[in-house]
Amino acid sequence: MKTAFRDLAAGGASADASEGARVPVSFEGRALLLRAGANLAAELLVAGVMPFRHTPVSGAPRGPFCMMGACYDCLVRIGGVTQQACMIEVAGGMEIAMPPAGPADGGTDD
Amino acid sequence: MTEADLIVLGAGPAGMAAACQAAGAGLSVLVLDEQPRAGGQIYRDVARAAALRGRILGSDYTGGQALVAALDHPLIAHLPGAVAWRVDPDGTVAFSRAGVAGMARGRRLLVATGALERxxxxxxxxxxxxxxxxxxxxxxxxxxxxxxxxxxxxxxxxxxxxxxxxxxxxxxxxxxxxxxxxxxxxxxxxxxxxxxxxxxxxxxxxxxxxxxxxxxxxxxxxxxxxxxxxxxxxxxxxxxxxxxxxxxxxxxxxxxxGVVPNTQVTRSLALAHDWDAAQRAFRPVRDGWGRTSLSTVFVAGDGAGIGGAGVAALSGRLAALAIAHDLGRICAGDRDLAARPLRVRRALDLAARPFLDRAFPPFRGALAPDDATIICRCEEVTAGDIRRHAALGTLGPNQAKAFSRAGMGPCQGRFCAASVAEILAALQGTSPGRIGTHRVRAPLKPVTLAEIAALADDLPGPGPGAS
Missing domain, CATH: 3.50.50.60 (FAD/NAD(P)-binding domain)
Structure with a gap:
């Protein structure tokens, strides 16, 4: 997937020894290799994952916005719990899914 | 329940400097911080990243390493990854770490939760x-x-x-x-x-x-x-x-x-706040030490008014001096003597603010968005929705929240409260300071029922098995 986000350590220009080895995780069933211990939202952006979710109100696509745990736009579901991807560190074996979304056709449920 | 002389919320420059100053005076300090590593947003992850990316990020960033290193003190307990979701006037803080809740109580509380993007x-x-x-x-x-x-x-x-x-x-x-x-x-x-x-x-x-x-x-x-x-x-x-x-x-x-003070904790404590017209934001009322309208609660750093990292660290130290005096660790003379050079430096650092505030005002178009523009990202409420409710007689942000759901989503108004106040103020021809802003209630951040239930042993009153 095409991404506008570039990992400076990639390509060996500034080999980042303190950043972890790559571990397998999945996003919506898609297999990914992300750096263990790295910020999950940042790793997903570099891997080209977008959107992270669709809103519960209209089903609009969303991705990370504030990266500091304030906006809740980067919500993902891991182990059945909806969490902020920007506040989580990557661990091997994570099965990441989009949280439940609302009507994608712009309709309402009332 | 963990007890400490001082609980500091936030490990940015204000929180780290305050913790060091307080520990130096012999106080036990518990620092609760949401992030996995100390530094706040300004020095985010600086202990690790300075060596890797210092050239790109510059010396204003790498300079934060000294504050992080000073957190390593026998009287400072730094709990990273701790999300505070309830703060009580008696100094009790409920927080979660990796899905496990805990409680702590401090004789004094320093709110050093920094800024949010406007x-x-x-x-x-x-x-x-x-x-x-x-x-x-x-x-x-x-x-x-x-x-x-x-x-x-x-x-x-x-x-x-x-x-x-x-x-x-x-x-x-x-x-x-x-x-x-x-x-x-x-x-x-x-x-x-x-x-x-x-x-x-x-x-x-x-x-x-x-x-x-x-x-x-x-x-x-x-x-x-x-x-x-x-x-x-x-x-x-x-x-x-x-x-x-x-x-x-x-x-x-x-x-x-621009950035605005993050007042979620101070507002949840119902402390007095006022409107800073120059910075166009609400901030907690505090004295020269950072003491708020509740005498046991202090505030320092950008959460007390935007001043930047240098001012934040100095304000953190000043708050710690006042707290050390409150708790009988230093006499008034020593407090004032130590405060004097900090105040001089703070005044110098603050000298540039009026220029910056005036040279870079908020974008007018975002203070008064078009009707179709979403202002509440969580509940997808538009500026027009707020104006329609205002036309029906809605006067304040809390009423607007009840009618429109703006501010009711998971971010709890962090990214819409300012907009709602601006829109209502413009319609009424007054300042957001007169409109006021959302009330904030616990939980300050979403928390699972399991985490709350697991706290039962820590809570006063009838525990499990009492029924």
């Missing part, structure tokens, strides 16, 4: 690919990730700094779309601070602008009617400038028009 609602700002400029900087600091194919839009010195850091990282932004105009700069000129402080600030700003010019980054000044285009993702930014409509294709748009 919400910048423009058409398309909820699209994937649109982030705050602060978010792009956090990606660079903590993760070594740089946003490519980006346009920065808004106003404020942070835009220049982030743009320069992107240039140094080898990925210059496509353009800088600045909403402030030359009239703002002229009006600000009379606020230029004297002598050294003024020169330092202008020299820093000038160096950043030369870096951007050297990299060929186009700058548009006095831009208005900013909008982001795209169906499922940002594809371009459009704006008016110099009498023409411009369109720049890009997949990342980084918005910023």
């Amino acid at each position: 919400p910048m609602p423009v058409p398309g700002w909820t699209l994937p690919g649109v982030m705050t400029a602060g978010a792009a900087q956090i990606l660079l600091k903590a993760s070594g990730v740089v946003a490519g194919d980006a346009v920065l839009a808004g106003s404020g010195p942070l835009l220049y700094l982030v743009a320069a850091q992107m240039v140094r990282a080898g990925t210059p932004p496509r353009a800088l779309v600045e909403t402030q105009g030359t009239t703002d700069l002229l009006a600000a000129a009379r606020h230029l601070p004297g002598a050294l402080a003024g020169w330092r600030m202008l020299a820093k700003g000038g160096a950043l602008l030369r870096e951007l010019a050297g990299a060929g980054v186009p700058r548009f000044r006095g831009a208005s009617a900013i909008a982001v285009e795209g169906a499922d993702h940002a594809t371009a930014i459009t704006f008016d400038c110099g009498g023409t409509r411009h369109r720049i294709p890009c997949s990342t748009v980084l918005l910023h028009h």
Whole structure:
């Protein structure tokens, strides 16, 4: 997937020894290799994952916005719990899914 | 229940400096911080990233290493990854770490929760690919990730700094779309601070602008009617400038028009707040030590009014001195003697603020968004929704929240409360200070029932098995 986000350590220009080895995780069933211990939202952006979710109100696509745990736009579901991807560190074996979304056709449920 | 003389909320410059100063006076300190590593947003992950990316991020960033190192003190317990979700007036804090809740009580409390980006609602700002400029900087600091194919839009010195850091990282932004105009700069000129402080600030700003010019980054000044285009993702930014409509294709748009105090904790404690007209934001009322309207609760750093990292650290130390005196560890004379040089430096650091506040005002178009623009990202409430409720008689933000759901989503108003107050104030021809802002209640951040239930043993009153 095409991404506008570039990992400076990639390509060996500034080999980042303190950043972890790559571990397998999945996003919506898609297999990914992300750096263990790295910020999950940042790793997903570099891997080209977008959107992270669709809103519960209209089903609009969303991705990370504030990266500091304030906006809740980067919500993902891991182990059945909806969490902020920007506040989580990557661990091997994570099965990441989009949280439940609302009507994608712009309709309402009332 | 963990007990401490002082609980500090937030491990940014204010919290770290306060913890050190307090521990130095013999106080036991518990520092609760949401992030996995100390530093706050300004020094985010600095202990690890300074060696890796110090050249890109600059000395104002790497300078934070000393504060982080000083947290390693036998009287300081630093709990990273701790999200505080309830703070009580008696100094009790409920928090969660990796899904496990805990409670702590401090004889004194220092709220050092920093700033939030001022919400910048423009058409398309909820699209994937649109982030705050602060978010792009956090990606660079903590993760070594740089946003490519980006346009920065808004106003404020942070835009220049982030743009320069992107240039140094080898990925210059496509353009800088600045909403402030030359009239703002002229009006600000009379606020230029004297002598050294003024020169330092202008020299820093000038160096950043030369870096951007050297990299060929186009700058548009006095831009208005900013909008982001795209169906499922940002594809371009459009704006008016110099009498023409411009369109720049890009997949990342980084918005910023200043930061405002993060008052979620102080508002949840129902402390007195006032409206800072120059910074266009609410801030907790505090004295020269940072003591709030509740005498056992202090506030320091950007959460007490925007002053930047230097001011934050000095204010943290001043609060710690007052707290050490409150708890009988130092006499008033020693407190005042130690405070004097801190106050002098703080006044010098603050000298540049009136100039910056006037030169880089918030983007007018985002304070008064078009009816169709979403202002509450969580509940997808538009500016027009708020105006319609206002036309039916809604006077304040709490009523607007009940009717429209603006502020009721998971971010709990962090990215819409300011907009709601601005819109209601404009309709009533008054200042947001007279409109007020949302009440904040616990839980301050979403918490699971399982986490609350697991706290039962820590809570006073009938515990499990008592029924």
